Amino acid sequence: MTKAELVAKLAQEVEISKKKASEAVDAALASIKDAVRAGETVNFIGFGSFKMVERAAREGRDPRSGRPLKIPARKTVKFSAGKAFKEMLNDGKKKKK
Structure with missing residues (x-):
């Protein structure tokens, strides 16, 4: 949509x-x-929540050359779907463990 x-x-x-x-x-x-x-944190009961998370600096690889490179720390947003939303997606059925 x-x-x-x-x-x-x-x-x-x-x-x-x-x-x-x-x-x-x-x-x-x-x-x-x-x-x-x-x-x-922005919560919508039954839908989900948005929150800021910080990613630590890490080492990655340049896909072209394969050389290692340093990826700096950064902030990003995380969405976590709420329980009711997840259940609706699965036709109200909970996953069995």
Whole structure:
């Protein structure tokens, strides 16, 4: 699903204009980005959570030459799907261990 498709579906579901739906999606995404950038975890019960994680510096390899190279430490975002979302994807069935 693209952003345009999400905006169209939201506009239809909530019966608002596509312009208002686009503004709502933009505002929601900006709020999530700002919160994660500030180090907060953004939780949506039943859907999942977004949080910032730090990756340690490590050694990798240049795929062309095979030479080792140093990959610097960096921050990235991690999404963890919520329990209800995972169960919905598996038709409500839990995996057996």
